[in-house]
Amino acid sequence: MADTGVSTESFAAEKKQEFQGKKLRMAIIGCGGISETQIRALGAIPEVELVAGADLKPDRLEVMKSRYGLKALYRDYHRMLKEVRPDAVTVCTPNGVHAPATIAALQAGAHVITEKPMAMNPRQCQAMIDAAKKARRKLCVGFQYRYHPATQMLRRARDAGMFGRIMFVKCLALRRRGIPNWGVFGQKRLQGGGPMIDIGVHVLEMAHYVMGSPKPIAATGKVWTYLGNQPSSVVSAWPNWDWKTYTVEDLAVGHIRFDTGAVLQIESSFAAHIERDQWNFTLVGEKGGCTWDPPTIFTDQAGTMTNTTAAFLPKGDFAVLFEMKLRNFVDACLYHKPLEAPGEAGIAVQKIIDGVYRASQANREVTIN
Numbered sequence: 001m002a003d004t005g006v007s008t009e010s011f012a013a014e015k016k017q018e019f020q021g022k023k024l025r026m027a028i029i030g031c032g033g034i035s036e037t038q039i040r041a042l043g044a045i046p047e048v049e050l051v052a053g054a055d056l057k058p059d060r061l062e063v064m065k066s067r068y069g070l071k072a073l074y075r076d077y078h079r080m081l082k083e084v085r086p087d088a089v090t091v092c093t094p095n096g097v098h099a100p101a102t103i104a105a106l107q108a109g110a111h112v113i114t115e116k117p118m119a120m121n122p123r124q125c126q127a128m129i130d131a132a133k134k135a136r137r138k139l140c141v142g143f144q145y146r147y148h149p150a151t152q153m154l155r156r157a158r159d160a161g162m163f164g165r166i167m168f169v170k171c172l173a174l175r176r177r178g179i180p181n182w183g184v185f186g187q188k189r190l191q192g193g194g195p196m197i198d199i200g201v202h203v204l205e206m207a208h209y210v211m212g213s214p215k216p217i218a219a220t221g222k223v224w225t226y227l228g229n230q231p232s233s234v235v236s237a238w239p240n241w242d243w244k245t246y247t248v249e250d251l252a253v254g255h256i257r258f259d260t261g262a263v264l265q266i267e268s269s270f271a272a273h274i275e276r277d278q279w280n281f282t283l284v285g286e287k288g289g290c291t292w293d294p295p296t297i298f299t300d301q302a303g304t305m306t307n308t309t310a311a312f313l314p315k316g317d318f319a320v321l322f323e324m325k326l327r328n329f330v331d332a333c334l335y336h337k338p339l340e341a342p343g344e345a346g347i348a349v350q351k352i353i354d355g356v357y358r359a360s361q362a363n364r365e366v367t368i369n
């Protein structure tokens, strides 16, 4: 386990005492769009003191200075780690930098939360987990959707046995035309893939979590690129993406088999000729089923096929979910509370994604070790 901290109650209390009045000195690697969402969420966590930021781009460092008053700013994260020695780091770079930045931060003695996906592939994820173990530091993956009230409701239902043996799960992370027109999301070399690794990962992580995190054993799948790599005059919310550097898939579909006998199907797209965008999963078990949106549980009760919804669920907006994921990370660093999404959760999801990409390349089912 990456979460190597001793987690007895007495030790947690001792740690709380030790850190009373102290702050968790946090630094950012990658000061782009999502780092700003994180900074706003961290503002609600009084134990956190944001001490430094690193980004290759001077204009992003300028934003950190002018908008958030961050003073210790670096072009080179290695130098930042050496000079600032932060207690914790949040990695908000493109996917290809997640592993090297995380490993460098762990080796410099910092706890790390990395944005999703955990990395480009399972090999990198394993290296990150190993580095965390060696450094005896926390490693957390920024999977905010498992904190969503709907996800939590369905996981509780699963834990209470309401679904029985889970047979089939269908995940949808579909955009009709939503190719990011910022960053490097269209470049396979820097991102590892397209919609499957970028947005499919969100629905996969929450569905896999609700399933009880079974072990994936085999994958089939196919990915296609047919729209993103050419100019387009279609009116859409995010026009003018960089089609010349676009090397990722537009559409990915995959089938995953688990050691429990369950099968999961995933459909994910940046661009596809479909009726509308979809963001959901449905689950079918022997005793019951569910859908995430709207959160509903399907069972037979007293001779009636019954659909159950919650009388009350808290709102699960983006800002709140970010606050929850960062709160969990800070609590793990300072008070040794368990991480909700440790490196092991990240690598399991990454193996599913990697399996679909490998199967598409090989044109056959591949095994997942």
Ligand SMILES: NC(=O)c1ccc[n+]([C@@H]2O[C@H](COP(=O)([O-])OP(=O)(O)OC[C@H]3O[C@@H](n4cnc5c(N)ncnc54)[C@H](O)[C@@H]3O)[C@@H](O)[C@H]2O)c1
Residues within 6 Å of the ligand: 029, 030, 031, 032, 033, 034, 035, 054, 055, 056, 057, 060, 075, 077, 092, 093, 094, 095, 097, 115, 116, 117, 142, 144, 182, 183, 184, 198
């Ligand atoms: N959790 C979520 O819902 C969510 C949402 C959006 C993005 N993300 C993830 O966050 C990450 C960043 O996405 P973004 O939208 O902020 O992208 P972005 O392009 O806006 O920001 C990335 C920043 O990283 C910087 N960078 C690149 N290489 C670097 C290096 N070697 N050292 C330091 N800085 C470097 C870039 O200059 C850029 O400013 C991605 O992995 C993405 O998947 C997560």
